[in-house]
Amino acid sequence: MDIYRENIIEHYKNPLNHHPMEDATLVDEDLNPLCGDRIKIWVKLDGSTETVESMTFQGNGCAISQATTSMLTEVVPGMSIDEVESISQEDIRELVGVSLSPVRLKCALLGIKVVQAALLKYRANQIKNGE
Amino acid sequence: MNIISDDDAMNQQILVEKIREDFPIFKQKVRNNLDLVYLDNAATTQKPRQVIESLTDYYTHWNSNVHRGIHYLSEVASDMYEKAHQDVGKLIGASMEEIIFTKNTTEGLNLVARGLEQKLKPGDEIVLSRMEHHSNLVPFQIIAKRTGAKLKFIETSNSQLLDIHSAEKVITDNTKLVSVPHMSNVLGSINPMEQISEIAHEHNSLFMIDGAQSVPHIPINVKTLNPDFLAFSGHKMLAPMGIGTLYGKASVLEEFEPLLYGGDMIRSVSYESATWNDLPWKFEAGTPNVGGGIAFGTAVNYLLDLDMHRVRRIEHDLTNYLIKRMKETDYVKIFGPEDINHRGGVVSFNIFNKDGMLIHPHDVSTLLDEKGIAIRAGHHCAQPLIESLHTPATNRISFYIYNTFQEIDYTLEVLENIHTMFS
Numbered sequence: 303m304d305i306y307r308e309n310i311i312e313h314y315k316n317p318l319n320h321h322p323m324e325d326a327t328l329v330d331e332d333l334n335p336l337c338g339d340r341i342k343i344w345v346k347l348d349g350s351t352e353t354v355e356s357m358t359f360q361g362n363g364c365a366i367s368q369a370t371t372s373m374l375t376e377v378v379p380g381m382s383i384d385e386v387e388s389i390s391q392e393d394i395r396e397l398v399g400v401s402l403s404p405v406r407l408k409c410a411l412l413g414i415k416v417v418q419a420a421l422l423k424y425r426a427n428q429i430k431n432g433e
Numbered sequence: 434m435n436i437i438s439d440d441d442a443m444n445q446q447i448l449v450e451k452i453r454e455d456f457p458i459f460k461q462k463v464r465n466n467l468d469l470v471y472l473d474n475a476a477t478t479q480k481p482r483q484v485i486e487s488l489t490d491y492y493t494h495w496n497s498n499v500h501r502g503i504h505y506l507s508e509v510a511s512d513m514y515e516k517a518h519q520d521v522g523k524l525i526g527a528s529m530e531e532i533i534f535t536k537n538t539t540e541g542l543n544l545v546a547r548g549l550e551q552k553l554k555p556g557d558e559i560v561l562s563r564m565e566h567h568s569n570l571v572p573f574q575i576i577a578k579r580t581g582a583k584l585k586f587i588e589t590s591n592s593q594l595l596d597i598h599s600a601e602k603v604i605t606d607n608t609k610l611v612s613v614p615h616m617s618n619v620l621g622s623i624n625p626m627e628q629i630s631e632i633a634h635e636h637n638s639l640f641m642i643d644g645a646q647s648v649p650h651i652p653i654n655v656k657t658l659n660p661d662f663l664a665f666s667g668h669k670m671l672a673p674m675g676i677g678t679l680y681g682k683a684s685v686l687e688e689f690e691p692l693l694y695g696g697d698m699i700r701s702v703s704y705e706s707a708t709w710n711d712l713p714w715k716f717e718a719g720t721p722n723v724g725g726g727i728a729f730g731t732a733v734n735y736l737l738d739l740d741m742h743r744v745r746r747i748e749h750d751l752t753n754y755l756i757k758r759m760k761e762t763d764y765v766k767i768f769g770p771e772d773i774n775h776r777g778g779v780v781s782f783n784i785f786n787k788d789g790m791l792i793h794p795h796d797v798s799t800l801l802d803e804k805g806i807a808i809r810a811g812h813h814c815a816q817p818l819i820e821s822l823h824t825p826a827t828n829r830i831s832f833y834i835y836n837t838f839q840e841i842d843y844t845l846e847v848l849e850n851i852h853t854m855f856s
């Protein structure tokens with residue numbers, strides 16, 4: 303039972319930052335149509351420094367998708383928008399720390415996909431508003 | 434279904450061991466040198482060597498187009514291909530002209546939906562059920578939208594079967610077609626087809642059975658169930674992929690327009706018009722899957738030799754044992770009918786950790802897979818039904834003639850480990 307390191311099960315059972323955020327800058331959500339895994343995220347940005355101040359999430363789905371997103375809520379705060387946007391598949395694999403089949407990799411990538419999509423929309427809005 | 438007495442149990446185990454010998458796939462190892470425990474038979478079954486050989490035999494010795502060549506190979510191939518229609522007919526009590534070879538169940542269901550579309554007008558009704566596979570739902574959603582016909586649904590009873598009282602209410606004189614699954618691929622329910630067939634016909638409606646999960650597993654006779662159509666897939670009953678059957682009552686097929694036009698399905702053609710060939714060829718336009726059809730015949734003969742009552746008995750005993758063992762634990766929730774006599778060899782379930790938290794089916798199937806055990810997890814192409822069960826997904830174990838009690842023991846042992854690991 304290699305791929306389920308204890309920390310994945312721990313994050314699944316007791317996810318971190320697992321609640322809505324009232325004063326969030328960004329809210330977004332997505333699902334993995336194949337599995338039905340669902341993730342909603344809240345992100346608070348510091349507009350002046352363009353960095354993430356905090357992140358929370360809620361959702362349901364498999365241990366891999368939920369645990370990876372839980373881990374992200376620890377990693378992402380403090381990063382600049384650009385840094386978050388450049389998080390790669392490889393970075394996520396490293397974060398999870400176990401080998402994942404292509405199907406299960408999709409589960410692991412769901413959380414970061416939602417965060418990056420939210421940031422992309424934020425950037426698009428900035429441009430539209432002429433900032 | 435009791436042609437076999439209980440003290441035959443031992444003989445049955447010996448028989449299953451013999452059956453396994455016919456399946457080359459069980460001779461190989463999976464992952465890190467593990468035995469394959471294949472419990473995903475509702476998705477597709479494994480193929481015995483007889484079927485594989487029959488396919489290669491056709492391509493090695495008899496490859497030629499059917500119904501066209503005035504030459505030796507074509508004559509033999511045409512005979513073999515027609516014989517396969519007869520054999521499939523024999524399995525369900527139908528004659529050759531009522532057996533249309535299709536690609537799969539889905540094609541058969543679509544063929545009827547499209548044929549019906551030409552006869553539908555606003556206000557007409559199509560009756561389905563709450564346990565549809567997407568393939569018996571989506572085609573009818575589309576033709577209902579196009580024609581203004583209305584979709585209605587037979588509800589599920591507390592015993593997890595199609596509810597006859599609901600059927601009596603929902604089916605009316607406006608109903609043009611009732612199409613329902615004989616056996617649910619999620620709940621395992623074996624639905625009361627004879628009664629629904631009767632109700633449909635009392636209202637002069639056509640009646641179609643989605644037999645994808647029943648024809649491979651239980652004895653079926655179209656003379657007693659009396660459907661106008663019955664669709665099933667070869668690949669779920671030992672045959673290769675890409676071959677299936679739509680049974681249609683001859684008198685009904687005569688009235689139905691073909692879905693595809695072209696070669697083989699015509700009697701005579703002028704530049705202006707054409708007339709249709711005899712049944713079943715009217716519905717098999719173009720060069721068919723001859724090799725697959727012949728191998729389908731071989732698969733059906735394998736099952737006929739075994740006897741469908743015996744098939745049912747093997748699966749019944751496995752299912753009974755699995756459910757009994759699962760009920761001995763306090764962390765497994767089983768879906769579907771309580772009454773084993775109304776349940777086929779399909780068991781959907783979820784497992785929980787010691788605090789009652791769901792262990793997600795995708796995690797369960799990944800962990801089983803690491804031990805060489807293949808099951809299905811997800812919504813099983815029946816999303817509305819899964820949502821009505823108030824669960825994001827289920828695990829599904831489904832049996833066939835080669836599964837053993839030892840495989841169940843091993844699987845339950847791994848499930849117990851998963852439960853512990855998440856607790």
Ligand SMILES: Cc1ncc(COP(=O)(O)O)c(C=O)c1O
Nearest residue numbers: 537538539566568614618645666
């Ligand atoms: C009840 C039911 N109907 C229809 C189908 C569709 O079969 P196929 O994919 O072979 O067309 C399936 C297959 O999973 C099924 O279980």
